[in-house]
Amino acid sequence: MRGRIPAAMACALTAGAATAEQVRIDLIERQVTPPPILSNMIAPPADLGAAGARLAVTDIATTGKFMGHDYALHETIVAPEAEFLPAVRAALADGARLLVVKAPPADLLALADLPEAADAVIFNSSAPDDTLRGADCRGNLLHTTPSLAMRADALSQFALKKQWTDLALVQGPNPEDAAFAEALRRSLTKFGIKVKGEKGWAFDANMRRVASAEVPLFTQDLPDHDLLLVADERGDFGRYIAYNTWVPRPLAGSEGIIPKGWSGVVEQWGAAQLQGRFRDLAGREMQTEDFGAWAAVSAIGEAVTRSKTADPAALRAYLLSDQFRLAGFLGTPLSFRHWDGQMRQPVPLVTDRAVVGLAPLEGFLHERSELDTLGQDLPGTECTRFGEMP
Template sequence: MVVLVVLWALAAPWSAGWAKNIAAGQAARPVTLGSKRQQVTSINVALLTQARPERFRPYFDDPVTDAGSAGAQLAMADNNTTGQFTRQAFTLTEVRVDAGADVRPAFQRLMSEGLRLILVDLPADALRQLATVAGFDTVLIFDIGSRDDELRGKDCAANVMHTLPTRAMLADALGQYLLAKRWTKWLLVPGSHQGDQAFAAAVRRSARRFGAKIVAEKVWEYSFDERRTPESTVPVFTQGEEYDVLVVADEEGAFGDLLAYRTWLPRPVVGTQGLVPTAWHPTHEAWGALQLQSRFRERSGRWMGELDYGAWLAVRAIGEAATRTHSSDFTVLRDYLLSEQFTLAGFKGVPLSFRRWDRQLRQPVLLAQPRSLVAVAPVDGIIHPKNELDTLGYDESESACQAAR
């Protein structure tokens, strides 16, 4: 009994300190026994974005001013939680460039300050320019916002990693689901903008890949006024063909939401509106995603969007590489991210990893309507000799990327 009392008396101050830290929401300080405390290493990350006008945002959708940034900040908090135990500290520097301005000076300034891990949300042309400013041994760029297949194909760069699915990956996810439902006759309705045409091209490729038939393609070129309404225009526009599903390509949201329930035949609408393939969705709760959704909403006061998820993935990938390698060295982190050993938990049920041939992050694609998650691709029955995630988008034998090989 005396021994127990003595031990408790000796331990009491330490126990009280531990309880105080826990009550304050802080991790207890590590106890150093006979050795010098290990020095904390810093891993510095930058986020470079450019303002872009929204052409067709509905008045009832609240504007989002921190898209991407909020996801990066949440991932920073996650990294620093782990960093308390690995003696690593992560910092984030954010720079926003005005719409239409040259982004290269801001990018070069970040590099001059020693930042070599840089997230970007930029138009495709600006991203192409940055990839040539510095080489593979100097900087690693994380593209968190683009869907362009060309940036992973003929215009790829060895020093650019991509975290969001491409248009081809999104279209293939949709194609797999439609094939599983045996909806193989498609009416394709693209808009006239560049992004609409790019997604329409991805849909055509997916139709060929999965044996579907595009029975007709009708480009939407209408606008509405008092004489021409959706109720009068859409039924006439969708007449004349027998089809299972209408596939819309309207990335800017100019007309796609007006098609559902107004078609001549009672058919579902899928694509950029209706049933939508997406990297992330507020209704996704499986595989622990609910806790990520809740933490993001608690910090940001809104639901996590695709751009937030793309930024979160990039920062978490850096954190995972730093944890696994026990290093902050740029070359060590870069090589590990590109290695077969790297995997990332992205709350999608399977490990995510970067394709070595085009630097694209492999990942499942969600298929969702506005208030419901419908399916996740790859769908059951779709097989691949190496990795089923490579059934989405361009596989190695199909890729036109040469710089990343």
């Protein structure tokens, strides 16, 4: 009969719901006190990252009902002044084995090295540090946010495509700036592009008043260049460089054309629908940290559905296999590299209002996957922990 479920099917669905397999996913966030910057115009959202995980749980719940899987998201928030490991140990003792973590690298490594976490699968959803995918990698730690090397390679491909081969660089004073600047240097060398000149940002004044006077003088002695790279990962001073340089040149890096894991301006490949669902849930635009958490939870859901198990060891093996694919609304299915646990993903190159490119760009080929032209490839990896759990 139209509009009614036959009695036998209704009984089957009821029985299935009663025996649904519980799949626990833990969201662990280590809150960090933001460092002081020259301008505090834009504060990060309180639910940055967490909102992406919450959306993904609602996305995978529908499929889970039909497959006999009941997903539950457990959230643990660790305040800046609190101890991180005791909170994580409590979650592990309570049964946490699939963890989506937003935390600094030191906390991520401390968690991954816990004996209690040896059989867990941990997803780094926010830290871009290359060392986490290299010499400091861990076999139980996967990454769903692009590395610094991936972002830098995306920008190098774009510059090469535009034939902008003479570049200058302004580097900020913070450790994050130094790490991104070094990733840019390595990438540009890899693609045969020269950095003709560099300067370190040396101002701590209120640039809202003096940028138009100071920045032209600061950039006056840079050699002639096609593109000015800015390494300012905290969003501290880069906004004051735009339109104030001695010679008018496009900016890229942390300002201008920015390589990001995700942005609210991504609209193609079904992304508009994902963006709409996220806005309905969070009341704001989806950011890179949100997408990293969304991708981690969605990967868990996809792996549980395809492998028909919630066992962490079996899920890890499936996630790292050639069979795993995740529709990530970026034009190409996402997967994990078996040598360092990094998720293969396109990197949008964006401004505040539009996508100007999507790396890997056309013409950059690879024997395995064009996505492996972004970031550390297998032949040069320093990661030796994959292939077995720690």
